Amino acid sequence: MFEALTKFWRSDDVKPVQHGFEDLPLVPIEEILGINMRNALIAKYNPRIAIERARDKVAAKVALEAQGIACTGTVAVIDDHQKLNAFKPTRDMPDSWAIKPARGSQGDGILLAVRREGDVWYKGSGTPLTETDVMHHIQKVVDGGFSGDTASEDAALIEPLIIADPSLADLVPEGLPDLRVICLHDEPLMAMLRLPTNASDGKANLHQRAIGAGVDLVTGRITRALVRGESITHHPDTGTKLIGYQVPGWDRVLELASKCGPAIGLGYSGSDIVLDKNDGPLIIEVNAHPGIEIQNICQLGLKAQMAAVGEDFK
Amino acid sequence: MYSDLINQFRRIRERATPQVKRPFYIGLGVGFALAVLVALGLANTETFFAMPSSFDGKATSDVVWGLKPSNLLMVLPLGAFLVVLARSFVGLKAFGLFTPMLIALAFLQIGPIMGPVVLGSSVLAGMLMTPHLLKLRMTRVGFLGVLIASIVLVLVALQMILDTELQVDAFPVIVCALVVERWWRQWEKDGAKEAAMQAFNTFMISLVIQFVMVSHIALMLIEWSPLLMPAFTAVAIAILGRYRGLRLTEIKRFAPIWLERRRAARELDEQLPDGIDEDRRVGAPDTRKSQTDDEMPEPSLGLPDHIPIDALERGPPHERDLAGIAPGSDTIQPNSGSQFAARFGASSKPPTNKTWVIGSAEDV
Structure with missing residues (x-):
């Protein structure tokens, strides 16, 4: 009758027999990568010189093409006033192009022309660009007007305009969708597709209400799509279905992305990839400080993904 | 009536993973310590509204908080420590790295009420001037130079209007000009809300730092030995600076990730029959088979119900079937060529002043 009373200490004596078939105790892995941990990873894997190389689009392009990685094409690189004076847009520029500052960030100072009529180009919004407009913009880029606080001079990178893969272009009303693949060394960890909307003004920037769509690494299909934290299944502007969309040439995308970090010297990198109509996947940029919002979009923790490929967090 | 709330909190606490719990507890601890220190600082404040000219020559910080001007340097490391807390534990975004600390130092020298007034008016003046300055199309250095001059103008005007002994020379004019510039960039990039949020954060952090700097504990440490405060904060920052967990x-x-996963798990639970807590069949092939499945299908007799027709003999498919759209839906047809067509006013955004972007031919 005292069994109930003595149960407290007796229960310690009776240990269940271990026979090797029990489940291992579930250790909840810390799955989410916070910005503190990301910074520590960057300090660990991304050397200063590689970060500088990634930040300079021209240097990054040189390093990538040296490894045979397909990048967006180049029309011209204007890095001083001598070259600027020798440059004549009507003679040297194709019908559609993009001018980018080599050290710009977050799309500042990027000028796009989609078509040409005579000596006048037109932006996507229909605004005409005369030769003097174009020259003035290039000059502003070369003077470092878009290159952050510290840079005094910069290079203007002129590229032919990317024409998106038709199946991808059909998803969006305007603008160029791009893929972001996060890699640790040469292992792709997570991928998302950024789709511009009318609200984002054609820019594939998540802050500006572009759609972030999580892409399954194995199959290359969109698993879920988010706009500003709201889950959606169809594009709000075109009405096309996003969930289940198969990114064309997915294996090639992963292969490209996994080569990018090592080519530039980055251990932890985020590669921005576009799918060109003719050339397939092309690298536009490699980020040394990729954002962590991708975790919310893919519903996966980057830390867990890294642990899965063997990263040891201490 | 609070039992529901308490129960809810308890449920949330039970469900939370250690990765969530730890930063939450740390944040709670930091918040509590800060609240105590700020309360101490507030209690230590002698006067809020007095003007410096009534202090007969003594420094404002000495009269209001008993902090000697020679000791102002000593509280700087404490400010740096708080900035580290706010950034890597709480995750508040502010303009600049140590801007709040410098602003707090200026507050100490100007006064608990006059400090925010001076800051507010000078930033406001800069804000009002910026759109007009941008029209002049100066270089960045020129723009900042004019901004500095105008902020100084406001400061001197305030000194003349309010009190000639107001120590506005301690005000970090250049930091202020940079804050105004950053405000504008943020506004352009992420909109007014985000910029206002950051400005508010900067202001609140500097207020907290100001009151922590003059709390009893801080003043006691400084009085004890001038070496104690810098050494203590250096060690504390070195320890806390190694924190790699989540910010508050x-x-x-990232709450949606945990929440959605939990919801998915709950939905899975609901599909299971009563009395079974976990689904052990996950990942394993379903080996259960009913007897009826094994039976051979009955051989059909007579005419087949489906007669194959040659594809050529069929009628052409309906237009709708080809397009794959439900009848009556007015979705926009995908058109990959449209990215090259001219669009006028498609973004329906009001024309904003974009500093560095060519908006029209007149801008150039």
């Missing part, structure tokens, strides 16, 4: 604001940011 990141719990909110």
Whole structure:
């Protein structure tokens, strides 16, 4: 009758027999990568010189093409006033192009022309660009007007305009969708597709209400799509279905992305990839400080993904 | 009536993973310590409204808080420590790295009420001037130079209007000009809300730092030995600076991941029959087979119900079937060529002043 009373200490004596078939105790892995941990990873894997190389689009392009990685094409690189004076847009520029500052960030100072009529180009919004407009913009880029606080001079990178893969272009009303693949060394960890909307003004920037769509690494299909934290299944502007969309040439995308970090010297990198109509996947940029919002979009923790490929967090 | 709330909190606490719990507890601890220190600082404040000219020559910080001007340097490391806390534990975004600390130092020298007034008016003046300055199309250095001059103008005007002994020379004019510039960039990039949020954060952090700097504990440490405060904060920052966990604001940011996963798990639970807590069949092939499945299908007799027709003999498919759209839906047809067509006013955004972007031919 005292069994109930003595149960407290007796229960310690009776240990269940271990026979090797029990489940291992579930250790909840810390799955989410916070910005503190990301910074520590960057300090660990991304050397200063590689970060500088990634930040300079021209240097990054040189390093990538040296490894045979397909990048967006180049029309011209204007890095001083001598070259600027020798440059004549009507003679040297194709019908559609993009001018980018080599050290710009977050799309500042990027000028796009989609078509040409005579000596006048037109932006996507229909605004005409005369030769003097174009020259003035290039000059502003070369003077470092878009290159952050510290840079005094910069290079203007002129590229032919990317024409998106038709199946991808059909998803969006305007603008160029791009893929972001996060890699640790040469292992792709997570991928998302950024789709511009009318609200984002054609820019594939998540802050500006572009759609972030999580892409399954194995199959290359969109698993879920988010706009500003709201889950959606169809594009709000075109009405096309996003969930289940198969990114064309997915294996090639992963292969490209996994080569990018090592080519530039980055251990932890985020590669921005576009799918060109003719050339397939092309690298536009490699980020040394990729954002962590991708975790919310893919519903996966980057830390867990890294642990899965063997990263040891201490 | 609070039992529901308490129960809810308890449930949330039970469900939370250690990765969420730890930063939450740390944040709670930091918040509590800060609240105590700020309360101490507030209690230590002798006067809020007195003007410096009534202090007969003594420094404002000495009269209001008993902090000697020679000791102002000593509280700087404490400010740096708080900035580290706010950034890597709480995750508050502010303009600049140590801007709040410098502003707090200026507050100490100007006064608890006059400090924010001076800051507010000079930033406001800069804000009002910026759109007009941008029209002049100066270089960045020129723009900042004019901004500095105008902020100084406001400061001197304030000194003349309010009190000639107001110590506005301690005000970090250049930091202020940079804050105004950053405000504008943020506004352009992420909109007014985000910029206002950051400005508010900067202001609140500097207020907190100001009151922590003059709390009893801080003053006691400084009085004890001038070496104690810098050494103590250096060691504390070195220890806390190694923190690699989640920030408090990141719990909110990534909460959807945990919440959605939990919801998915709950939905899975509901599909299971009563009395079974976990689904052990996950991942394993379903080996259960009913007897009826094994039976051979009955051989059909007579005419087949489906007669194959040659594809050529069929009628052409309906237009709708080809397009794959439900009848009556007015979705926009995908058109990959449209990216090259001219669009006028498609973004329906009001024309904003974009500093560095060519908006029209007149801008050039």
